[in-house]
Amino acid sequence: xxxxxxxxxxxxxxxxxxxxxxxxxxxxxxxxxxxxxxxxxxxxxxxxxxxxxxxxxxxxxxxxxxxxxxxxxxxxxxxxxxxxxxxxxxxxxxxxxxxxxxxxxxxxxxxxxxxxxxxxxxxxxxxxxxxxxxxxxxxxxxxxxxxxxxxxxxxxxxxxxxxxxxxxxxxxxxxxxxxxxxxxxxxxxxxxxxxxxxxxxxx
Numbered sequence: 001x002x003x004x005x006x007x008x009x010x011x012x013x014x015x016x017x018x019x020x021x022x023x024x025x026x027x028x029x030x031x032x033x034x035x036x037x038x039x040x041x042x043x044x045x046x047x048x049x050x051x052x053x054x055x056x057x058x059x060x061x062x063x064x065x066x067x068x069x070x071x072x073x074x075x076x077x078x079x080x081x082x083x084x085x086x087x088x089x090x091x092x093x094x095x096x097x098x099x100x101x102x103x104x105x106x107x108x109x110x111x112x113x114x115x116x117x118x119x120x121x122x123x124x125x126x127x128x129x130x131x132x133x134x135x136x137x138x139x140x141x142x143x144x145x146x147x148x149x150x151x152x153x154x155x156x157x158x159x160x161x162x163x164x165x166x167x168x169x170x171x172x173x174x175x176x177x178x179x180x181x182x183x184x185x186x187x188x189x190x191x192x193x194x195x196x197x198x199x200x201x202x203x
Contacts, residue, residue, distance in 0.1 A: 009041030014053070021102045023115055031105040033057070044083035047076065050097060057104050064100070064114070073100050075129040077193075080184045123200035126193065135177060136162055139201045143194050145174075149181055150191035 002015045018032040034053040040046035050071040059065045064072040073079060073096045083092060103114045130142045144162035148169060151159070156178075157170035169175050197203070 011039040011041075013037040013039070017097075017101075019098050019101060021098055023099070023102060026115060027106065027110070029102055029105045029109070031101065033101060033104075039089070043089075044087040044092075045080075047073075047079045047083065048089070048092070056108070063104065063107070071097075071100060073097065075126045077126070077181070077185065078129050078133060081133065081181070084184050123197055127197055127201065130193075130197075133181075134162075134174075136174075139197070139203060143197050143201070143203055145178060146190050146194035146197065149178060149185075150187045150194060152187075153179070153182065 002013065014036045015034065016032050017035045018030075020028065020030045022028040033056060036051045036053055038049040038051075040048070050073070051069050052065075052071070057063050057065060059067075059069050061072075066072050079096065082095060086092070086095070099116055103116055106112055106115050127139060127142055130146065131137065134142065134145045136142055136145055141162040141164065148156040148159055148162065157168065157175065159169055161167055161169045161172040161174050163172060163174045165172050165174075169178070
């Protein structure tokens with residue numbers, strides 16, 4: 001891939017991206033896509049943006065492509081968690097982009113569903129991902145966790161834990177799990193997600 005001129009701190013890579021991958025005894029696939037990769041100067045605090053330039057992947061939600069043509073690799077929180085754990089770009093490409101392209105190629109070649117399973121689109125997908133990431137069950141627990149992440153830590157620690165144990169957050173093991181997400185996104189973003197999910201899930 002080629003490096004385009006850097007404009008305003010944004011790095012852009014374009015060109016043919018080739019991969020070879022198999023998954024759980026499924027078909028070995030060799031394929032390539034012409035991609036544009038946009039990397040913010042704030043990386044890894046901002047997820048890279050991936051676009052396919054030749055129309056091999058239909059631009060619709062059934063193929064996990066956003067309305068603007070960018071790839072939907074997962075929820076923002078999950079992707080930022082991956083980058084926080086392993087911030088180098090090659091690891092992110094290997095763990096997120098290549099599985100996505102493998103699933104696209106498999107679907108295109110064999111007419112299968114996405115081989116890695118599918119989250120629902122939009123807020124429902126975000127809810128499912130948060131449920132897994134926070135290890136909580138139910139919409140009220142997830143929204144409560146997001147609201148706590150939107151508060152200052154000292155305030156949140158005095159609130160009831162969203163896991164249902166009826167103890168303060170500071171007295172539950174969920175405390176450490178949630179605190180691991182505090183550096184991933186700003187409090188304002190967690191507040192926005194909580195409000196969005198409350199509206200979508202009718203809480």
